Amino acid sequence: MSVIAPKFRLGYFLKGIFDNAFWILTIVTLAGIPAIQIVLFYLELPVIDGELLTAFLAFTWLFNPTMQVPLIKALIYSDLFRIAAFPGFGFAALIAAGTIFVERKMLAKLQLRVGPFYCGKIEGILQLAGDGLKLISKEIIIPAKADKPLFWAAPVLFVGTAAAFVALIPVAPGGWVVADLDVGLLAVFAVIGFFPIITILSAWSANSKFPFIGGIRALHQMVSFEIPLILSLLGVVILTGTLNLSEIVESQSSFPWIIFMPIGAIVFFTTMLAELERIPFDLPEAESEIVAGWLTEFSGMMYGLVQLGSYLKLYAFAALFVIIFLGGWTGPVFWPPLDTELITEGIPIPNYAGDPILTVAAPGLPLLDKDPNEWVMQEQGGLVYTSGQLLVSGVIWFVLKTVGVIFFILLPRGVFPRIRLDMLLHIGWYKLIGLSFVNIFIALGLVYAGVIGPGGIL
């Protein structure tokens, strides 16, 4: 009979706990606290209400109800929050997790299956968490003759590059982007250029036949589809005259560019499918031919990291499509404009008879408006909104559009078969490049005909 712990004795158990506690206390005292002090020394701390926020003050204010909103607001507007949580990694990873769930269930419904069903009461919603736990707890196996440094580095580099791509995506009005570059679109092209390198290096370092074939296929595919990808976005750059992604979004406040550039949008969508290695262009991971392509030798959390990176990349590409062709966060504002009296006077508080006895000044929407002490007003479509209202509405529109594009990226997987390699290269090098040049000439024609651009009709 097998038992989990055959030699269990309470004394050993307690000794283990005390040993762990001793070592944790020792290491925290000797290394942890000095490390925290060093980090605090170099950290640029915010100034709230004229006082520099030190660590002691932060702990004090945690229990002061009037200071909690400014404290949280200072946290939200810090760089760390941007990189780790909202427009950066956490937000993208959340959307990526949702994408995996929707992909499984939607494909199952398309193919008259059930899909993941048992984990969690509703539609197997906990399957993803279960898979994550499984991947973390599995052993990482490295092939005996693999090139170890590169093999270890490849998944981490893949996730890092995908996160760099995510960092360039603006999500909401008012500068909600991790890296707001003046040459944002070029930075996107530069980041996309790193993916084939990482793919081929990881494929080579596994020292195995299937990953190498998959890596060579991925390289062919990515390099040949990068050129139409870049060319298909140039039409929008010609019309807007800027490379900054936020400015490209703001140029579409009255109409999205897909109205004038449907060909560019189609070319970009096709190249996007190819860059993401999704069906019908999933030759690098063709599971019926070469096991799992360049992912064959990855196991455990290394495979998990590559999957995380590829879904982050999927989100970033869908968001790029939304930003460039569908107008990003622009759309009707859900939240009706606030009363001007509320902003200028404050909130009147009546007594029992209904006569106003005092007026409380309302210092902006809590958490959402940028400045805690005054209202930041912006005009959009003839109405005046606060920046917090525009933020909420913008994020909702952006997520709705991105989810729609992700749905259309997932859909071909249930519909189309995989295409041949020579057909893929033919599409990339002949048809898509030709179509993207057609798109560029349409943009030039619109500019020179005086329809759009400086001095144009629209």
Added chain:
Amino acid sequence: MADALFLAISVLTIGSAIAALEMRSLVYGSIALMGTLGGVAGFYVMLDSPFVAMFQLAVYVGSIAVLILFTVMLVKRELIFKKIEDPKRKFAGIGLMLIVILALGAVIMDSGIKTISTDSDPVDFREIGGDFLTYYWPALILMALILAGSVMGALVLARREDTIENE
């Protein structure tokens, strides 16, 4: 801060250039070459020209380095070079390199580069693009024709005569 960054990027660039030459493994050598090209992109960023830096990354690191990796992985190593260890040639090469560097440095230092003021505003890439399309348009068209000609020449040279063999 800028000096520390400059030193770090210089060490990265020159160190990985030396590594690219000296590594026994060709794949690691080409990775080191990527480090060199990325370091040059870092110099462009420090010189307030992110436009050129991004093109450096997209073209050199993203495409040229991939091409080199691809070639290295597909060609058998014994076929392309034999191991020739000759310390005399090595030292001669290092000496030649030093002479060339000193000569070039002397020429550059003598050319009045010290009198350039460094606190002027960076030139916007839109102005450069506008200049290219208006004042320097003959040069642009000449470059485009040369590139198109070289691409066509490469296509003609690389064309295989499979169809004739099949007939």
